[in-house]
Amino acid sequence: MQREVGTLPLAPALRARLAAAGFQTAQELLDTGPCGLSKEIGISREEALEVLQVVRQECHGDAARTAGGSGAARRCTALELLEEEQTQGFIITFCSALDNILGGGVQLTKITEICGAPGVGKTQLCMQLAVDVQIPECFGGVAGEAVFIDTEGSFMVDRVVDIAAACVQHCHLIAEAQQEEDHRKALETFSLENILSHIYYFRCRDYIELLAQVYLLPEFLSEHSKVRLVVIDGIAFPFRHDFEDLSLRTRLLNGLAQQLIIIANDHKSAVVLTNQMTTRIGQSQSTLVPALGESWGHAATVRLIFHWDNSQRLATLYKSPSQKESTIAYHITSHGFRDVQPPAVTQSAGGTGMNPRKRPRTEEEKQ
Amino acid sequence: MVVLRAGLCPGLTEDMIQLLRANGIRTVVDFVSSDLEDVAQKCSLSYKALVAVRRVLLAQFSAFPANGADLYEELKSSTAILPTGSPSLDQLLDSGLYTGEVTELMGAPGSGKTQVCLGIAASVSLGLKQHVLFLDSTGGFTASRLYQMLQAQTEDEEEQARQVLGRLRLCFVPQLEALQRVQVVHVFSIYELLSALQELRDHLSQEVVSSMGPLKMVVLDSVSAVIYPLLGGRQSEGLALMMQLSRELKTLAREFSLAVVVTNQVTRDSSTGPLKPALGRSWSFVPSTRVLLEGKEATWEKATTQRLASLSKSPRQPTGIQVELDIG
Numbered sequence: 001m002q003r004e005v006g007t008l009p010l011a012p013a014l015r016a017r018l019a020a021a022g023f024q025t026a027q028e029l030l031d032t033g034p035c036g037l038s039k040e041i042g043i044s045r046e047e048a049l050e051v052l053q054v055v056r057q058e059c060h061g062d063a064a065r066t067a068g069g070s071g072a073a074r075r076c077t078a079l080e081l082l083e084e085e086q087t088q089g090f091i092i093t094f095c096s097a098l099d100n101i102l103g104g105g106v107q108l109t110k111i112t113e114i115c116g117a118p119g120v121g122k123t124q125l126c127m128q129l130a131v132d133v134q135i136p137e138c139f140g141g142v143a144g145e146a147v148f149i150d151t152e153g154s155f156m157v158d159r160v161v162d163i164a165a166a167c168v169q170h171c172h173l174i175a176e177a178q179q180e181e182d183h184r185k186a187l188e189t190f191s192l193e194n195i196l197s198h199i200y201y202f203r204c205r206d207y208i209e210l211l212a213q214v215y216l217l218p219e220f221l222s223e224h225s226k227v228r229l230v231v232i233d234g235i236a237f238p239f240r241h242d243f244e245d246l247s248l249r250t251r252l253l254n255g256l257a258q259q260l261i262i263i264a265n266d267h268k269s270a271v272v273l274t275n276q277m278t279t280r281i282g283q284s285q286s287t288l289v290p291a292l293g294e295s296w297g298h299a300a301t302v303r304l305i306f307h308w309d310n311s312q313r314l315a316t317l318y319k320s321p322s323q324k325e326s327t328i329a330y331h332i333t334s335h336g337f338r339d340v341q342p343p344a345v346t347q348s349a350g351g352t353g354m355n356p357r358k359r360p361r362t363e364e365e366k367q
Numbered sequence: 368m369v370v371l372r373a374g375l376c377p378g379l380t381e382d383m384i385q386l387l388r389a390n391g392i393r394t395v396v397d398f399v400s401s402d403l404e405d406v407a408q409k410c411s412l413s414y415k416a417l418v419a420v421r422r423v424l425l426a427q428f429s430a431f432p433a434n435g436a437d438l439y440e441e442l443k444s445s446t447a448i449l450p451t452g453s454p455s456l457d458q459l460l461d462s463g464l465y466t467g468e469v470t471e472l473m474g475a476p477g478s479g480k481t482q483v484c485l486g487i488a489a490s491v492s493l494g495l496k497q498h499v500l501f502l503d504s505t506g507g508f509t510a511s512r513l514y515q516m517l518q519a520q521t522e523d524e525e526e527q528a529r530q531v532l533g534r535l536r537l538c539f540v541p542q543l544e545a546l547q548r549v550q551v552v553h554v555f556s557i558y559e560l561l562s563a564l565q566e567l568r569d570h571l572s573q574e575v576v577s578s579m580g581p582l583k584m585v586v587l588d589s590v591s592a593v594i595y596p597l598l599g600g601r602q603s604e605g606l607a608l609m610m611q612l613s614r615e616l617k618t619l620a621r622e623f624s625l626a627v628v629v630t631n632q633v634t635r636d637s638s639t640g641p642l643k644p645a646l647g648r649s650w651s652f653v654p655s656t657r658v659l660l661e662g663k664e665a666t667w668e669k670a671t672t673q674r675l676a677s678l679s680k681s682p683r684q685p686t687g688i689q690v691e692l693d694i695g
Contacts, residue, residue: 006611007561012604022370022394058562075563078501078549082510110506247599254595261506262555294634295595295645297476301507319477321485322512324672 144228452490
């Protein structure tokens with residue numbers, strides 16, 4: 001109960017007054033009582049009561065945790081985390097090379113950032129992920145819903161229709177090849193209308209709307225608990241112009257990043273952000289680097305950089321806590337995000353050993 | 368600046384306090400530094416009582432000087448040096464992480480700070496069988512990567528054991544035991560972090576040996592993620608909270624003989640300036656040792672697991688030493 005007054009979540013002016021009056025620990029505040037407190041500091045009795053309530057909440061929270069109670073939401077051993085991670089699913093991207101370098105796909109409970117020059121395919125991947133998160137579990141997906149926050153206006157519904165139609169067709173072919181009961185049942189609900197109705201779309205025009213939307217997101221997510229993906233397409237756009245005070249921008253961006261990681265952790269969803277590229281002019285050469293500055297680079301847990309090599313699109317995993325850095329090539333077709341070549345077919349002995357996402361090439365297709 | 372309150376020490380009653388306050392004596396400092404005869408006359412209190420109160424207050428609130436030799440003996444018996452699991456990093460840090468001190472790792476995104484922290488946690492929990500508290504504020508802690516590192520370390524040990532003893536080791540999965548010794552707490556805001564540190568302090572001072580065990584190391588990854596949302600703009604309470612946090616970390620390290628490792632970001636003054644550690648000059652006085660991690664190539668096109676670690680602040684070694692690390 002020896003919590004110092006400076007560590008309690010109170011307003012700064014109030015903290016300054018408490019320090020000037022000589023209060024040092026939370027216990028002293030509780031001993032003084034609301035009347036004594038309002039007299040000493042010169043605040044109204046209601047404010048003093050509020051302050052004491054906050055103090056009591058914090059101290060009781062500490063005491064409950066010290067006694068071994070389950071008050072703390074986020075404390076566990078690494079072993080428990082390992083078990084959780086092993087049962088967690090990934091959101092696949094339909095490009096198996098990209099899934100491989102990411103360790104299975106886009107991870108839940110982490111922030112993934114996609115940076116790239118204009119036209120390289122960031123929004124395409126976001127739309128693909130918004131469809132892929134809804135794939136039922138028997139096909140290897142996470143069966144969740146998606147929230148799409150658009151700041152640039154680049155979300156094209158007809159393109160999402162194409163991608164969703166291709167995804168549904170892919171699942172139909174797998175179900176036909178494997179002929180299992182739960183596949184057929186899942187396919188009844190996995191239709192085009194269903195996919196589109198489970199993508200929640202928000203349009204934010206400037207940084208204030210974006211910040212407000214992100215801070216209001218926890219309430220929305222607690223009502224729609226099946227959401228497993230939050231996409232913010234274009235986090236750089238609202239912050240790159242009209243900011244005179246750069247330290248304010250850093251502060252807002254970092255607050256945004258912390259809020260996003262809290263959302264990702266509490267609701268077990270993946271957060272995907274897209275960022276633009278800017279030129280850094282060095283002594284002898286200029287390089288393309290992700291926008292929004294050095295401190296923003298630490299916000300994302302996983303960073304992917306998309307770039308061109310002549311006319312081939314490449315994706316580089318630049319930062320990841322568990323995978324090595326590597327580069328792969330990908331392709332954008334009319335069906336969406338795909339590999340450059342079709343994945344190699346490995347015919348295993350029994351149908352159960354096969355990856356449910358990959359369908360074998362059958363005789364009918366060749367004809 | 369403690370205000371005089373009834374019950375602060377025996378002999379200090381409410382009436383005395385009211386009389387003293389009426390004469391302008393509010394805090395302990397005022398009382399102790401005033402002329403007691405004068406006060407006794409003005410407040411019509413007994414001189415003996417005031418002297419007794421002053422003695423008790425001085426005993427309670429002053430700091431006592433310690434002998435240098437005693438300090439040295441105490442340091443020798445309570446300080447431990449924890450190996451980090453990477454011989455080149457140990458060489459940089461003068462044989463390892465010293466308990467009782469705060470060590471900082473800084474670097475650009477992707478330079479390997481979280482990997483080095485995981486490596487240190489693996490080495491301490493597996494090799495020394497000590498408990499580690501990992502405070503994660505960025506969501507970068509991946510248990511499967513820690514497990515991978517533990518397996519890699521056990522393989523080395525098993526190789527040596529096999530060569531020396533000439534027989535197979537018993538397999539009681541030491542990696543899973545080591546994983547149980549690493550406690551992970553997700554702290555995503557400064558108040559949560561301060562709560563977690565307070566909880567740690569309560570645990571350690573009550574010597575609750577339930578799940579904590581013999582704790583020797585606290586890793587905070589990263590400190591700038593929780594402090595950056597408070598700095599900048601026109602508000603100034605961020606600096607106060609940052610200093611509060613630094614005081615907590617340093618007193619925890621000193622009082623309970625823990626090794627505290629924090630990771631920090633680097634930033635630039637302008638888009639072409641050199642890299643410098645984040646959080647400014649005020650924070651630069653907090654850690655006693657600072658290590659900068661850099662990738663070896665300037666562009667992001669070549670994939671490599673080699674990193675360069677250089678010492679930028681140390682109480683024991685000359686700065687500017689560089690070693691190569693492999694975080695793969």
